Amino acid sequence: MIKNVVFDIGNVLINFKPFEFLRERFADEAVVQAVYSTIFESKEWPELDRGTITEEQATENFCRYCSEYEEEIRKVMREWHSMLTPIEATVDIFKELKQKGYKIYVLSNYHMKAFESTYNNNEFFKLADGMVVSHRINMLKPEPEIYDFLLKEYSLNAQETLFIDDTLANVEGANKAGIETIFFKSAEALREKLKGLKLL
Incomplete structure (x- = not known):
């Protein structure tokens, strides 16, 4: 029982729908795909879940991995909780x-x-x-x-x-x-x- x-x-x-969240903010699909991959498919993402890295540390890593979209990455990391x-x-x-x-x-x-x-x-x-x-x-x-x-x-x-x-x-x-x-x-x-x- x-x-x-x-x-x-x-x-x-x-x-938790990151693609929808990103497409609401960025018209360029190339930006959406790059930012999605850099953040949500990163090795840091599960480590954030595990509690072994902070969001601040992860954000710096993401910006280093994909410096051409640093501004977009920082925006997403500031706002993603809203989804x-x-x-x-x-x-x-x-x-x-x-x-x-x-x-x-x-x-x-x-x-x-x-x-x-x-x-x-x-x-x-x-x-x-x-x-x-x-x-x-x-x-x-x-x-x-x-x-x-x-x-x-x-x-x-x-x-x-x-x-x-x-x-x-x-x-x-x-x-x-x-x-x-x-x-x-x-x-x-x-x-x-x-x-x-x-x-x-």
Whole structure:
């Protein structure tokens, strides 16, 4: 029987659509592609999630890698948190599950500054019974250790725990830890699956 529901954040509870964000700011597709690659496909990006580098350090590295677009890179790094807006239909599910008496947790790869902004701007996070955020513990999904940390930190039984994530590797990592999972595709599909499991 499921007693605990664990949500990923990015593209499950909160929008993260960097291409849309970049195209709203730069008309030149070459700029969009170059800046996207330099920032969001960098080796620094997951290290920001892991908490082993600061945004300031990463920004300097990005500008060094792609000096011709330094101005654009700095603009993006100043403003990218603004794309982190709530996915209201999933937030509604989060709240409904809490109201039904399930314990609600968050397990996410997330940068320190971005998480602070996201948490402070979205009251619903305060309903969570616990949160494991990558930068705080220097671990990343889908590393096995992060799932073990979640279970031990909150004394959760894996077989009573359901994890929802939009990245297949992260879902598979949770499965290996014995946790039940739903591969997130949309809020509507999630609601149907939860109804099928008699959780909603």
